[in-house]
Amino acid sequence: MSSQAVRQGLISFLPNLRAFAIALCGDADRADDLVQETMLKAWNSLDSFEEGTNLRAWLFTILRNTYFSECRRRRREVPDTDGEYVAQLCVAPAQHGRVDAQDLLKALARLTEDQREALILVGAEGFAYEEAAKICDCAVGTIKSRVNRARSRLSELLGITASQDFGPEPSTEAVLSRASGTKAF
């Protein structure tokens, strides 16, 4: 693949790589380091990219492998730092409103790493299960199961237990209903 094509790919997928990195590690500075390392690795491994395959998936694979290598190294150097950090995080319920990026990051930080990456790849980035399985180097069924568990856990963490939780607040609903001439209960 020509370096120009990879350059175009890197430019177009840079926001996605950065968002994925932030969602994975929960820290913008660390995410930028991850993206930088990913760019360098991709550039230095152009020969290993098979033309005609999915450049986006290839870049995401490099990023997640870099992230997990770094996690393993960190755990060896400073045991349980991530655990302590996660324990301090408190997730605010997202009832009657939309989840913003900060709520999301807090909630994602409390998922297991496997669940987190599966949910982001499939749920947020829109990768097919098969693509996500290749990126994570695991079976398709494993990805499906991780996504399901992550989704359930996320709903608990964000305090979302029913579809109605996303509707307007009861007081707002009452006003709206009154305006339209219907009763609200």
Added chain:
Amino acid sequence: MQSGKPSVQHLQRFMQDVTTAFDYRAKMGQAGDREEPMPDSNGEGDPELGGQIVNQLRYAYDELLDEPIPDHLLKLLEKLSDPEGKS
């Protein structure tokens, strides 16, 4: 030594590259439209609720996607694609 600020020509070239890159994504079918349907529930939980959660996830994730890319990453990209920067 180059000055810290990118020249007008550099910025014009970069914007042209960004436009080309978006065309490239569209051509490659990788525009990130996320048309992939909601993950199936495998019979677990409430599918409607699952869909709502993923919608919320995407809404929040879009905020991350909209964040500006730090200059140093853009400069690195520029440096890498410079033929003399390959080494």
